[in-house]
C-alpha cells in the first residue's frame with residue numbers, strides 16, 4: 001500500500017526539478033522567485049508525505065497532502081500568471097503618480113508654468129514612462145521656456161524612481 005502511494009509523489013518531485021532550474025535562469029525576463037519557493041515548498045510536502053506513509057503508516061497522509069499540494073500549485077500558478085501579465089502588458093501607473101506630477105508642476109507656477117494636460121503614464125517592466133504637455137506662459141522667451149521644461153522634467157525624474165519623462169511644451173496665455 002505504502003509502496004504504491006510513493007509513485008505519484010516521486011513523479012511530482014522529478015517533474016518539478018527542471019521547472020526550478022528554468023526559473024533561476026530566466027533572470028532577464030521575470031525576476032520572480034515565487035516559482036522557486038513554490039517548488040521548494042512542494043518538495044518539503046513530498047518529503048513529509050513520504051516519511052508519514054513510510055514510517056507512520058498513515059495511509060490518509062498521501063491523498064491529503066496530494067490535495068494540499070494541488071491547491072498550492074493552483075495558487076502559485078495564478079500568482080505567477082498575474083505577475084507575468086502585469087510585466088508584459090502596458091499598465092498605467094497608480095493615481096498617486098499623477099498627483100505627484102501635479103504637485104511638482106505646481107511648484108513652477110510662479111516661474112511661468114501654467115499647468116499641464118495630456119498626461120499619460122505607463123509601466124514597462126520596472127521602468128515608468130511619463131508623457132505630458134506642459135503649459136508655459138507664451139510671453140517667456142524660447143530659452144526660458146525650454147529651461148523651465150527641463151527643470152520640470154528633471155524634478156519629476158528625480159522624485160519618481162526609475163522614470164523616463166518626455167515633455168512637450170505648449171505656449172498659453
Ligand SMILES: [Zn+2]
Nearest residue numbers: 117118133170
Ligand atoms: Zn498640448
